[in-house]
């Protein structure tokens with residue numbers, strides 16, 4: 001039984017993760033941390049094997065560092081903070097850290113397909129659309145997509161376009177333009193349930209990963 005703690009348990013994603021962990025085989029929801037529940041992360045670390053963090057950009061790095069110092073593996077979905085700083089902390093830490101800017105399989109496939117397209121139609125623009133309470137812009141998914149397209153030889157035009165509106169969840173379109181044609185690929189998360197199979201998979205796999213620091217759900221597929 002993997003003992004899972006959820007950091008940010010009172011939030012939109014944290015609440016969905018608590019339910020997904022409770023429903024999954026081979027793991028139990030051992031503890032929740034969130035200032036909104038009056039429980040600090042430090043108080044639950046001795047009761048868990050893995051912490052899943054969906055909090056805020058200003059707390060995620062410190063949360064991960066506290067877990068890794070305590071020998072607790074981390075599955076981190078929070079976006080909008082410095083991943084290089086986290087890499088440094090994780091590589092010096094005593095447990096594994098898995099980070100994904102997007103846990104939805106459709107978004108991961110969009111990134112894969114975009115790299116293939118970029119080899120043939122390099123010029124592109126990214127439009128990401130999210131609910132109006134999202135704290136960071138552009139989204140972690142858009143930044144990661146741009147990085148992967150760039151590495152595949154594509155040219156992502158600046159800036160990445162960020163739309164924030166009520167009614168949206170998490171959406172992204174990449175539009176490629178070539179001579180006399182365009183090609184658009186789009187992914188829509190219309191419910192936070194889209195992220196849960198990826199989160200549960202990461203919880204199962206994080207302890208056995210070969211590296212201290214791993215980025216991207218595609219590494220687990």
Ligand SMILES: NC(=O)c1ccc[n+]([C@@H]2O[C@H](COP(=O)([O-])OP(=O)(O)OC[C@H]3O[C@@H](n4cnc5c(N)ncnc54)[C@H](O)[C@@H]3O)[C@@H](O)[C@H]2O)c1
Pocket residue numbers: 007008009010011012013014033034035036041054055056057059063076077078079080100101102103104134135170195
């Ligand atoms: N990787 C993905 O697939 C994915 C998908 C959706 C959202 N996200 C990201 O997840 C994060 C959370 O999104 P949300 O919509 O659930 O936000 P939210 O505002 O609904 O929830 C955040 C929660 O974190 C809590 N929190 C703040 N500081 C904390 C701390 N130090 N310790 C414990 N809890 C703390 C808050 O009280 C709040 O309940 C954002 O960064 C968002 O971009 C990632």
